[in-house]
Amino acid sequence: MWDFETDPEYQKVLDWADEFVREEVEPLDLAFPHQQFVPLEGKRREAIDPLKEEVRRRGLWATHLGADLGGQGYGQLKLALLNEILGRSQWAPIIFGCQAPDTGNAEIIAHYGTEEQKQRYLRPLLDGELFSCYSMTEPHAGADPTMFTTRAVRDGDDWVINGWKFFSSNAATASFLIVMVVTNPDVSAYQGMSMFLVPTDTPGVKIERNVGLYGERADQGSHALIHYDNVRVPAEALLGGEGQAFAIAQTRLGGGRIHHAMRTIGLSRKALDMMCERALSRQTQGSRLSDKQFVQGYIADSYAQLLQFRLMVLYTAWEIDKYNDYKKVRKDIAAVKVVMPTVLHDIAWRAMQVHGALGVTNEVPFLGMVTGAAVMGLADGPTEVHKTTVAKQVLRDYRPTDGIWPSEWIPAKREAAQAKYADFIEHEVGNL
Numbered sequence: 001m002w003d004f005e006t007d008p009e010y011q012k013v014l015d016w017a018d019e020f021v022r023e024e025v026e027p028l029d030l031a032f033p034h035q036q037f038v039p040l041e042g043k044r045r046e047a048i049d050p051l052k053e054e055v056r057r058r059g060l061w062a063t064h065l066g067a068d069l070g071g072q073g074y075g076q077l078k079l080a081l082l083n084e085i086l087g088r089s090q091w092a093p094i095i096f097g098c099q100a101p102d103t104g105n106a107e108i109i110a111h112y113g114t115e116e117q118k119q120r121y122l123r124p125l126l127d128g129e130l131f132s133c134y135s136m137t138e139p140h141a142g143a144d145p146t147m148f149t150t151r152a153v154r155d156g157d158d159w160v161i162n163g164w165k166f167f168s169s170n171a172a173t174a175s176f177l178i179v180m181v182v183t184n185p186d187v188s189a190y191q192g193m194s195m196f197l198v199p200t201d202t203p204g205v206k207i208e209r210n211v212g213l214y215g216e217r218a219d220q221g222s223h224a225l226i227h228y229d230n231v232r233v234p235a236e237a238l239l240g241g242e243g244q245a246f247a248i249a250q251t252r253l254g255g256g257r258i259h260h261a262m263r264t265i266g267l268s269r270k271a272l273d274m275m276c277e278r279a280l281s282r283q284t285q286g287s288r289l290s291d292k293q294f295v296q297g298y299i300a301d302s303y304a305q306l307l308q309f310r311l312m313v314l315y316t317a318w319e320i321d322k323y324n325d326y327k328k329v330r331k332d333i334a335a336v337k338v339v340m341p342t343v344l345h346d347i348a349w350r351a352m353q354v355h356g357a358l359g360v361t362n363e364v365p366f367l368g369m370v371t372g373a374a375v376m377g378l379a380d381g382p383t384e385v386h387k388t389t390v391a392k393q394v395l396r397d398y399r400p401t402d403g404i405w406p407s408e409w410i411p412a413k414r415e416a417a418q419a420k421y422a423d424f425i426e427h428e429v430g431n432l
């Protein structure tokens with residue numbers, strides 16, 4: 001059965017969330033910019049805590065995890081409908097307890113963590129009381145994790161970690177890091193790498209600098225270059241089994257990517273909303289912008305692109321709920337990841353153009369969205385790598401032909417068709 005309708009009861013919940021985000025949460029983006037990942041204290045806590053409390057009361061806190069893993073058990077489809085509302089605002093995911101990268105990190109601790117690790121890291125993470133960091137990329141290698149060299153060596157009951165990690169987002173304000181390291185260089189990387197949970201204040205964790213994105217002030221950078229310099233952790237810091245890093249990474253990144261896509265729907269829609277409002281409001285050369293065919297083209301292309309993307313994301317979310325196995329949905333998650341930067345880029349770019357000079361200023365959000373689109377083409381893996389994944393998965397359903405001609409080669413098919421309907425063809429000819 002195909003059904004594109006939202007359950008009326010849940011629609012009421014979404015309507016509440018939409019109004020709450022627009023009225024209460026979006027203003028936080030301007031009142032407390034760039035502070036989402038700074039632990040709460042003082043007046044900021046006084047402003048934020050009641051909002052989180054309201055979300056909890058409505059049963060919308062941390063909806064990304066299933067009930068068995070400590071979340072609300074809403075599933076990905078319902079989460080998608082909520083996340084597209086949250087995507088409008090930087091602060092909204094924090095207020096609803098479902099912000100990246102903490103969602104993905106919580107998911108892998110829930111899946112692979114011991115009871116003690118869950119108590120120590122997952123519980124406060126789910127409570128929104130601390131932040132986490134995923135430390136995988138290295139300065140010399142990102143897209144190909146088999147090239148990572150950061151090493152953990154066993155020393156009695158401890159492991160000692162040495163090496164460098166790059167672009168470890170939010171490390172500066174995170175309470176702990178999930179680090180992917182080589183534990184056995186003598187086997188393939190797929191068996192020789194492991195994940196560790198490392199408190200950020202462990203001696204030897206040295207943040208060399210926090211890299212900022214283009215347009216951010218030098219002191220606003222949040223992507224750390226970290227030197228792990230003889231970082232000693234106990235054996236209990238290992239997450240999952242030794243050599244399980246690749247399996248864990250797939251679990252983490254699958255969820256993270258689709259959540260980004262859900263929020264990107266909301267952000268792209270914000271750009272489309274702004275484009276339409278401006279087109280209706282601005283006059284030039286005797287008519288409104290909305291009367292110009294070029295501008296109508298921008299609006300139509302943006303609407304169609306967003307609708308295609310939204311259906312793709314919702315379908316993929318539905319698949320995740322149905323199969324409960326990211327491996328089975330890998331192709332479609334990768335396809336969503338491939339499409340996502342282009343959708344946001346194109347819609348934001350057109351909206352920016354329609355706003356004229358104002359469009360490129362820091363008084364409207366479009367260039368931030370364009371930068372965000374560029375980031376989406378890299379973070380969680382470059383577009384090219386995901387395209388390769390899609391293509392490999394698609395090709396699995398095909399076989400090569402036996403001979404030199406394609407199986408749809410018309411001369412052979414015509415011959416077969418004529419043989420199949422030979423009696424009728426002769427009869428038709430006979431009647432002419």
Ligand SMILES: Cc1cc2nc3c(=O)[nH]c(=O)nc-3n(C[C@H](O)[C@H](O)[C@H](O)COP(=O)(O)OP(=O)(O)OC[C@H]3O[C@@H](n4cnc5c(N)ncnc54)[C@H](O)[C@@H]3O)c2cc1C
Binds near residue numbers: 137170379
């Ligand atoms: C804002 C932001 C936040 C991030 N946060 C984190 C984080 O929290 N933790 C973390 O560990 N990492 C993080 N990353 C890093 C991200 O995962 C890497 O940037 C990404 O995996 C690519 O690695 P790289 O930058 O080293 O590029 P490289 O691996 O050097 O690749 C460079 C380019 O080469 C091309 N390329 C690479 N491989 C292929 C291929 N197989 N086929 C064809 N072309 C290819 C692509 O054009 C690619 O963009 C973040 C990145 C950004 C931008």
